[in-house]
Amino acid sequence: MESTSNVQVDEEARETGKWSQQIQRIIDENRGKAGTLIRVLEQVQGLVGYLSPPVLKIISRGLKVQLSEIYGIVSFYHFFTMVPRGKYTIQVCMGTACYVRGGKAVLDALCKGFGIGAGETTPDLKFSLETVRCLGCCALAPVVAIDGKVYRWMTPTKIMNVLSLYE
């Protein structure tokens, strides 16, 4: 778990206050279904953008599940993040086909260009850089998805051109 400063904790608590109603609604909608916890976590992350500790506390109270158990789920599945994502999420596919066709060079170019590593967010919170294991578009390898939009046949040069489209 990333350590956060006190200022950030307070801010997060204030922020999450405004989400609690919607979170409760999500909990209610999914009650009684198989695997409720995971469904709730996914939908809440879709809503808030990330699963901060205050948000997890709300879910814990709402579902009557121990926070430690929730942490166990969040830390197990790649999809969940407890730190804020950037405005745009860049997913570089590191599946086999993308790797074989030069995906690593694209990832390296992005890491170098932003000065961050995979799994991190740019200091200005504009871009989050992630690797993903296969988006299933292998014929378009190497593939990069930005906020779900898939870009095909990427190279270190082309990805830079694509990024300039994102304000």
Place this chain on the structure above:
Amino acid sequence: MKQINSIEDLIRAKEEAKRKTAERDRKIQVKVHMGTCGIASGANEIWDVFSREIEARKLHGIILSRVGCIGLCGHEPTVTVIHPEKGKAIYVDVTVDKVPKIMEQHIIGGNVIKEWVMEEDEPFFKLQGKRVLANQDVDARDIEEYIARDGYQALAKALTQMKPEEVLEEVGKSGLRGRGGAGFPTGTKWGFVHSAPGDEKFVVCNGDEGDPGAYMDRTVLEGNPYAVIEGMAIGAYAIGNVRQGYTYVRAEYPLAIETLSHAIDQAREYGLLGKGILGTEFEFDLDIFPGAGAFVCGEETALLFSLQGMRGNPRQRPPFPANKGLFEKPTTLNNVETWANIPGIILKGADWFSSIGTETAKGAKTFCLVGKVNNTGLIEVPMGISVGEVIFDIGGGIPNGKKFKSLQIGGPSGGCLSVEHLNVPIDYEHMTGLGAIMGSGGLIVMDEDSCMVDMAKFFLQFSKDESCGKCTPCRVGIPKMLEIIERISQGEGKMEDLDTLEELASMVAEASLCGLGQTAPNPILTTLRYFRDEYEAHIIDKRCPAAVCQALLKAPCQNTCPVGLDCFGYAALIKEGKFDEAFRLIKQKLPFPMVVGRVCHHPCEAKCRRAQVDEPVAIRHLKRFAADWALEHNIEYIPEIKEKREEKVAIIGSGPAGLAAAWDLAIYGYQVTVFEALPEAGGMLAVGIPEYRLPKDILKKEVEDVRKLGVEIKLNTRIGDVTSLLREGYKAVFIAIGAHEGARMGIPGEDLEDVYEAIEFLREVNLGREVKVGKKVAVIGGGNTAVDSARVALRNGAEEVYVFYRREKKDMPAIEEEVESLEEEGVQLHCLTTPTKILGDNGRVSGLELVRIELREFDRSGRRMPYTIEGSEYKVDVDMVIEAIGQRPDTSLIKDGGLKIARGGTIVADPRTLATEQRGIFAGGDAVTGAATVIEAIAAGQRAASSIRRWLQGKELLPLIERDGYEPITISSTPPTEEETQEKARVKILEVEPAERVASFREIVSGYSPEEAMEEARRCLRCDLEV
């Protein structure tokens, strides 16, 4: 939309749906294929443009629709146009600007634009057998399309005409095996669940498809979701006591989740899910659970835990989910494709299903063919199709003329197959027999630019990331294996590491709790088994042959050059106008730059990264420029001889290998004598390669440089017995006799006059002797010798020259540029043919009888084997035949088992030390490898010199070449500018026009001017600076 509450309703719905589709089929249809890849490639924009065009032209009778993906992934966007009279055309690589033309010419004009379509009789389509993917060409969001094509008829049949046990029996009889990878018989699994005690049971669909490189299930869910729903309903009925089913779909597939969700909603609206389906007592509903990004959740028990909202840690089995599964109830978990196959089995019968496939693997299988292959895409083929058919026939082979290296099958749990497996049928048992698994269907093709050590590392990294951590063998064993492989790829591996790796791999495979750990070692084990030489290269030679492992190389060009030239170095110096230094940089590593700059087959250029921008840098031309410039300006580079030594070394053969060895040994002060049987020095450089490629005076100049080091070259001196040299006081002997003996075809008529063996023919011409060349000359063969012979014949009076080669043009071993020149000069190349008889008249050649060839299964070189086609003989009029079908060394100097000779007639020597069995005798070059290349021979000579030096000093021989004493030459470390990395074609080199060439033996290719050389040198991307 009417509710379907009975069989009669269904029949009516089908008739209605069919009526609608028939009506639609009377109109012109434009179907834009919209899978995830299509959309990513711009299919939505294409649809928009078609929509606007149709609107603008007021062609309201045309039906424009969005349909599923037909698997031509590498050619998206694709559009199928169906004309009621003119038939179907599949447009590929559609761009926005092509749309108006398609509208004009085809849709309105009725003429298919042939250059833009892929024909249905192309192997890509023809070799497939679509079942699960048969509905990809309709709208997956419309249940009525599915109903029109017999959708839900299977469920109806099961519910009303079959007992649950009969359904089970039919599925069992079909031989359907799980399509997720493990291949467990579906009918058997269902039987277990059926027999398990309990009144609440579940059917679950595994849509986690975590294998990177596999997206078949995604495509089925996006294009045929109703088949999955129907299949699960049938399964629920067969097993009994199943009222609820779940599909677990990974979150990385938002479109699949959305499409399936829509399909489920529609099915409910129509009454095909829920209570009282089709008017029976059967009730069944379906829910979607989105995965959350964990590969291990593709494992049965982990998936079921995840479905219950828990961490996806697998557990021990027994108990099996068939008895204790979801919520501890009896459950069957099957793969998406398995479920999608069920309706077909019930409707058309088990016999129909098993009518294709092999003994043990029935039916068809979807595969994703991706990676380094021309036709990347999604295919469905009968089980048992061979690896080679998939890659070369359906896949269209490897792009850019690269060589096939490996097929990875089965994802991270699978294995890497090699060129020796091209004829192996793809089915469960054959794959496990090779140490792989069939897996879910991801097939990744790799070529010579992939490093197998790196790939094994890649898969291990994946498995390590995805390991759930529960059991020690997987959690600790995999990272340990990864550590070892990391060290190997950094050049710090030892041979013992390979044994450790295998031991660890076996342990992890045997002791891991679940399939992830049990199969994670497969990529390691298969690469060790089939690509051991690559591991050894990394460990012993500290080299990555594919030029991937960065720690082992500065730049791919240097890494690939057998001599290890600093190509980027002399490019950088030339760029700055420092031609003198460029020449010295080259010459100190390569004694024959003028020769090599003209005749090398430039493997460096094949790996040059500039090719990813436009074309490779003209490394060979640059090298030639530097050397020619030095000659013009009388600049020499003769190294100083280090301390003089007494020992005498004998070298047999003055070809590139012999002379390179002589050069190195002379520098170190040894007394070197080169024995050459022919009247001229140079080996194949003198008597093989024709003058228009390599002028004699150029060769003589570089041979003279060797003499300047004090090397004695004795011409016209044939050695009869190699051991005699040792007796005469030579302390070491290097046999570099090349491969100058030509193979004969062994066909009738070879004894006629005017039948030549190519090596002999070229030698006679090169030595200036009189050779009578006919008017119509036939050359047999496809290598450089054949090409050289043909072009020499043309220059020596032949009016027509034919080259007959038994395989296809792309299989010819000759350098590509040479083949191009051959055809430019007017030589006729005939492929897929071989001679059977040479016809004679009065003892002289009058013609050639040939027979046509067809290519069938693959051989170990990855090429198809030629078979004669009976009855296809034909004759050609010729008056001279030159046979250029193979070369071997003349080993008569090795008496009576003195040295081992291999089966092909080559001398046996250690590949790294070049030592033979006899102490003091070394061998290298073509004499050991068979006919190869100039630069490899030079490298062999340098290797031999290194070994001989150690031998003479009484030291142990090493696998690595020791060659030092280089003068330091500073190379700029300024990377190329932005402008220099922009697209710019190679500077063209001046060549004599083809029509003029054949008039003489004048050199065809002239060199760069200084300005041209500097311009070309600016294209080098300085890959060495990246590291």
